[in-house]
Amino acid sequence: MIRDFVKNEIKPIAAQIERESHFPVEVIAKMKDLGLLGMTTPEQYGGSGIDELGFILAIEEISRVCASTAITIAVHHSVVQEPINNFGTTAQKSTYLTALATGKYLGAFALTEANAGSDAASIRTTAVRDGDSYILNGSKMFITNGGVAGLVLVAAVTKKVEGKNEISLFLVETGTPGFSIGKKEDKMGLRASNTVELIFDDCRIPASNLLGKEGEGFKIIMNTLDGSRIGVAAQALGVARGAFDAALCYSRERQQFNRPLAHFQAIQFMLADMATDIDAAALLTYRAAVLKDQGKKFTREASMAKLFASEMVQRVVTQALQIHGGYGYMKDYDVERFYRDARVMSIYEGTSEVQRIVIARTLMQSW
Numbered sequence: 001m002i003r004d005f006v007k008n009e010i011k012p013i014a015a016q017i018e019r020e021s022h023f024p025v026e027v028i029a030k031m032k033d034l035g036l037l038g039m040t041t042p043e044q045y046g047g048s049g050i051d052e053l054g055f056i057l058a059i060e061e062i063s064r065v066c067a068s069t070a071i072t073i074a075v076h077h078s079v080v081q082e083p084i085n086n087f088g089t090t091a092q093k094s095t096y097l098t099a100l101a102t103g104k105y106l107g108a109f110a111l112t113e114a115n116a117g118s119d120a121a122s123i124r125t126t127a128v129r130d131g132d133s134y135i136l137n138g139s140k141m142f143i144t145n146g147g148v149a150g151l152v153l154v155a156a157v158t159k160k161v162e163g164k165n166e167i168s169l170f171l172v173e174t175g176t177p178g179f180s181i182g183k184k185e186d187k188m189g190l191r192a193s194n195t196v197e198l199i200f201d202d203c204r205i206p207a208s209n210l211l212g213k214e215g216e217g218f219k220i221i222m223n224t225l226d227g228s229r230i231g232v233a234a235q236a237l238g239v240a241r242g243a244f245d246a247a248l249c250y251s252r253e254r255q256q257f258n259r260p261l262a263h264f265q266a267i268q269f270m271l272a273d274m275a276t277d278i279d280a281a282a283l284l285t286y287r288a289a290v291l292k293d294q295g296k297k298f299t300r301e302a303s304m305a306k307l308f309a310s311e312m313v314q315r316v317v318t319q320a321l322q323i324h325g326g327y328g329y330m331k332d333y334d335v336e337r338f339y340r341d342a343r344v345m346s347i348y349e350g351t352s353e354v355q356r357i358v359i360a361r362t363l364m365q366s367w
Helices: 002-008 014-019 025-033 053-061 067-087 088-100 217-253 266-292 300-329 334-346 352-365
Strands: 107-110 126-130 134-145 151-161 164-173 179-186 195-206
Touching: 002 025, 002 053, 002 107, 014 067, 014 334, 025 067, 053 107, 053 217, 053 266, 067 107, 067 134, 067 151, 067 164, 067 217, 067 334, 088 126, 107 126, 134 151, 134 164, 151 217, 164 195, 164 217, 217 266, 217 300, 217 334, 266 300, 266 334, 300 352
Parallel strands: 107 151, 126 151
Antiparallel strands: 126 134, 134 195, 151 164, 179 195
16 A cells, blocks of 8 residues: 555655755645554544564565655654653553544654754753743754654753753653744755754743653663664664665666676676675565564564665665666656655764664673
């Protein structure tokens, strides 16, 4: 069903919405009608309750055609609905999880700041308790879905303990006074996704909108990122498949020296390397998803999948563009878009360097 939807509804407009930096409101509305905005959320809260592997396959299929749409949906699920489902109160789930799963709200996750990227613990946005409320002040940047969301999960410092930030998470409705949208980012790739700055200026929210307990925010964030990294691996896998499909098709059709490019061994070797890379990334990604579904530890496996897939896709899109030659450099061909979209995947949700740190730490723990 996902593959048919992508073919009929997303593929025909993917290049145009990217070219115009147009957020695909119409596509999201159709996905809502199909129940695709609550795929992993339990049925009692309006979702479909599918497992992680099913969700990953859906993200992969969407990414194969439009990575912008895929990141929009992945963020909405992995870093908004999932932490609410895992750590929210019954009231929070009934109110917000239901609204997200049924498409009343699109979700966003606000962690990154101008001086806090990989070093997430150094955020400066604050949340001060005032009676039965919290008052938020600060700003966030590079927030996917931030300008179109109805609910934002916000990380803020609630106090310092021995000189270190104690971080908590808050559910903030975007219509709340003191909440505003700042600069819209002009990105190299993923141009049809919405990425903005968010500003909190004495933004008062109910104390009941604290997710988990005060000071548990960093633990929740790390738990959430473990899962979301599998989603990024799936995005990379989908883009790589899309680029490979385009390169294989082009190599069969393009004639040089009176024969198709696919008849040249140099091209065959490139295609063989691409196919092998893609299969390796798929196996790593699916393994991490299955471990998560089985309730087993998957931190290392998620980081391995994210690391390998996000670097693999850059090799594959480079080779796909090379096979297209000069045409691949032109915006008339999808590989040009795939090339730009792929670059960020080794940066967001934890850079490749951070993934190597995570993997190494788990190896040290096993000694």
